[in-house]
Amino acid sequence: MVRLRVPEDFHYYLSRHQDCNERLLARAGSFTPRDLEISTDPDAMRMRKMIYAVTGEVHRMLAFIRLKPLGSQVLYGYLKPRHRIGEHVCDHFARRTPGIIAVLGNGSESWISLCREGRIMRDHGRGIAETLERLRSALGLPEDDPDADNSNMSDLNLDDLWQVYYDSQYCPEKKNLAVFHQRMPRRDQDAAGLRMVQNKKEVTLDDFLGDGRSTEHPLKDP
Amino acid sequence: MVTLDKIAHLAENCRFDSLGPAARANPEKLSLLGEGTRHDVCASTYSPRETPLPGICHSFTQDGRCVSLFKTLYTNHCSHQCNYCTNATNCSHKAKTFSYTPEELASITLSLYRSNYIEGLFLSSGAGRNEDDIMEKMVETARWLRQKHGFRGYIHLKILPGASHDHIQEAMELADRVSINLEASTATHMNEMCATKDYENDILQRQRYIRDMSTAANLPAGQTTQLVVGAGGESDEEIFQRIIYEYKEIGLRRAYYSAFCPQEGTRFEHKEAQPQWREHRLYQIDWLYRVYHFQPLEIRQAFDENGFLHNNDPKMAIAREFMDSPVDPNVATSRELLRVPGIGPRSAQRIVALRQRQKILAKSDLVAAGVRVKRAAPFLKINGWRDSTLEMWSD
Numbered sequence: 001m002v003r004l005r006v007p008e009d010f011h012y013y014l015s016r017h018q019d020c021n022e023r024l025l026a027r028a029g030s031f032t033p034r035d036l037e038i039s040t041d042p043d044a045m046r047m048r049k050m051i052y053a054v055t056g057e058v059h060r061m062l063a064f065i066r067l068k069p070l071g072s073q074v075l076y077g078y079l080k081p082r083h084r085i086g087e088h089v090c091d092h093f094a095r096r097t098p099g100i101i102a103v104l105g106n107g108s109e110s111w112i113s114l115c116r117e118g119r120i121m122r123d124h125g126r127g128i129a130e131t132l133e134r135l136r137s138a139l140g141l142p143e144d145d146p147d148a149d150n151s152n153m154s155d156l157n158l159d160d161l162w163q164v165y166y167d168s169q170y171c172p173e174k175k176n177l178a179v180f181h182q183r184m185p186r187r188d189q190d191a192a193g194l195r196m197v198q199n200k201k202e203v204t205l206d207d208f209l210g211d212g213r214s215t216e217h218p219l220k221d222p
Numbered sequence: 223m224v225t226l227d228k229i230a231h232l233a234e235n236c237r238f239d240s241l242g243p244a245a246r247a248n249p250e251k252l253s254l255l256g257e258g259t260r261h262d263v264c265a266s267t268y269s270p271r272e273t274p275l276p277g278i279c280h281s282f283t284q285d286g287r288c289v290s291l292f293k294t295l296y297t298n299h300c301s302h303q304c305n306y307c308t309n310a311t312n313c314s315h316k317a318k319t320f321s322y323t324p325e326e327l328a329s330i331t332l333s334l335y336r337s338n339y340i341e342g343l344f345l346s347s348g349a350g351r352n353e354d355d356i357m358e359k360m361v362e363t364a365r366w367l368r369q370k371h372g373f374r375g376y377i378h379l380k381i382l383p384g385a386s387h388d389h390i391q392e393a394m395e396l397a398d399r400v401s402i403n404l405e406a407s408t409a410t411h412m413n414e415m416c417a418t419k420d421y422e423n424d425i426l427q428r429q430r431y432i433r434d435m436s437t438a439a440n441l442p443a444g445q446t447t448q449l450v451v452g453a454g455g456e457s458d459e460e461i462f463q464r465i466i467y468e469y470k471e472i473g474l475r476r477a478y479y480s481a482f483c484p485q486e487g488t489r490f491e492h493k494e495a496q497p498q499w500r501e502h503r504l505y506q507i508d509w510l511y512r513v514y515h516f517q518p519l520e521i522r523q524a525f526d527e528n529g530f531l532h533n534n535d536p537k538m539a540i541a542r543e544f545m546d547s548p549v550d551p552n553v554a555t556s557r558e559l560l561r562v563p564g565i566g567p568r569s570a571q572r573i574v575a576l577r578q579r580q581k582i583l584a585k586s587d588l589v590a591a592g593v594r595v596k597r598a599a600p601f602l603k604i605n606g607w608r609d610s611t612l613e614m615w616s617d
Contacts, residue, residue: 005568063278066338068337072235073230074233100234122224123229134226158334161252161333165292166281168257169256171287171483179282179286183282196282
């Protein structure tokens with residue numbers, strides 16, 4: 001049986017949408033997931049779209065965010081989502097590596113989660129730089145040393161290692177840029193601070209700005 | 223909310239660098255052994271071993287295929303003579319040979335996993351001098367990950383042709399999924415492609431070992447296989463026959479197809495490449511059989527007299543042959559709905575749910591259910607009317 005798309009806990013996802021309001025949430029109370037899945041009622045159709053937008057962004061953030069270690073107790077990464085999903089995504093990474101603090105964020109806010117013995121603890125801070133600085137002093141880590149994080153990978157840092165591997169997986173005879181762009185929407189790459197390009201060494205500026213859009217996306221802060 | 227200081231206090235001092243300097247990798251090795259698996263497919267990272275999460279694709283290459291696993295060969299040293307493969311002993315354009323160590327591979331996998339580049343490891347290999355030695359190393363890699371480092375990600379291990387019963391059992395205890403590549407659809411075609419593998423004993427017999435040792439606990443994502451399409455000259459119908467056998471008798475979870483593409487220096491260097499659409503059409507009939515539950519008798523209708531598929535939608539070809547009268551979405555069974563082009567498993571379910579509360583009288587109801595109405599309309603009776611049947615011939 002193929003799963004339908006509206007999740008059981010759709011109220012949660014709907015409430016995370018940047019345009020969600022009290023009226024819409026109250027209206028959602030009268031629907032079951034099955035209603036939303038098939039209804040042609042305009043409100044239901046709008047909610048369905050909003051839920052898909054949020055679950056879609058969550059899914060792509062889980063995929064696109066890359067984490068870096070800070071000392072040996074913290075993994076941090078960039079996140080500037082359209083919808084209010086920062087905490088939810090950060091919890092996912094905390095569960096993925098129990099005992100290690102996950103920090104996600106951008107210039108104006110950050111999320112901090114830790115999973116220990118199956119329980120999640122959270123905090124919400126201002127810009128990620130400030131949060132990392134506070135963690136650094138709380139954990140008694142030495143002053144910022146750009147090489148310290150990757151001291152165990154001096155030959156090839158992890159991102160370069162990944163790039164070599166990623167390039168090796170490409171089958172030129174199957175080239176299909178339309179699917180590539182569809183699966184890796186620029187907007188979601190921006191939200192996760194990612195920029196995927198094949199053969200990074202050979203790219204020109206056009207590969208980064210190729211579709212005529214600036215790298216700064218006018219993201220709306222939650 | 224807890225304070226940041228408390229969180230900092232509770233974090234465990236986990237030594238990221240406990241793996242020592244092994245996370246270093248020689249770029250040439252990484253690239254060559256990575257390239258060795260670029261035609262291999264493992265689409266899913268979903269495994270019931272952990273809390274079910276839909277497969278996460280961390281990135282896509284410019285060919286549109288997802289990269290969710292660290293997919294690599296253990297070694298590109300091989301004693302087989304497969305005529306399509308650049309690692310074969312009879313290939314004149316051989317690359318330098320490289321090999322990992324279990325520690326090295328485990329450490330690269332852990333680093334990439336921890337930083338969220340991948341969901342796990344897909345480990346294949348050349349057979350080296352002796353497949354049992356290499357199988358041993360592959361199993362050891364998985365053991366390092368699972369037992370030494372408590373790795374909770376996904377592991378797919380390839381079983382090398384001719385691997386021992388014991389190694390297969392060990393692999394199955396550590397991996398989420400194992401697979402042994404059929405490559406060809408019959409023993410005769412295997413002989414065309416490779417002189418050193420015994421189809422019945424080295425491959426089919428190993429698949430049966432896996433089947434017989436499978437339990438719900440030891441191999442959550444099951445057994446799969448892969449074929450090189452067109453290298454041995456087989457027809458699509460021969461491939462389909464083999465696949466039915468595999469699903470029914472071996473209990474295969476999925477089959478993967480890879481269109482043959484000639485490689486420099488191999489015996490098959492001058493053989494014609496197979497079109498990419500052939501791979502795509504084979505996946506479509508695979509889906510019709512496995513997900514839509516079409517009968518083999520129906521699917522045969524999609525093959526021409528020589529047993530080949532053409533470059534058009536097999537479901538449409540089957541519908542033209544079997545669907546004599548239009549289907550009324552208000553009364554049709556799920557099985558009947560699924561046979562209509564443009565209606566998939568999800569939209570069929572939605573139609574069944576929708577008609578429980580209202581009569582389906584307009585195309586817009588079907589659009590809301592996710593039906594591709596333009597394709598479906600010629601086969602449907604909506605509100606007592608059937609659309610022009612011309613459209614069903616238009617592709």
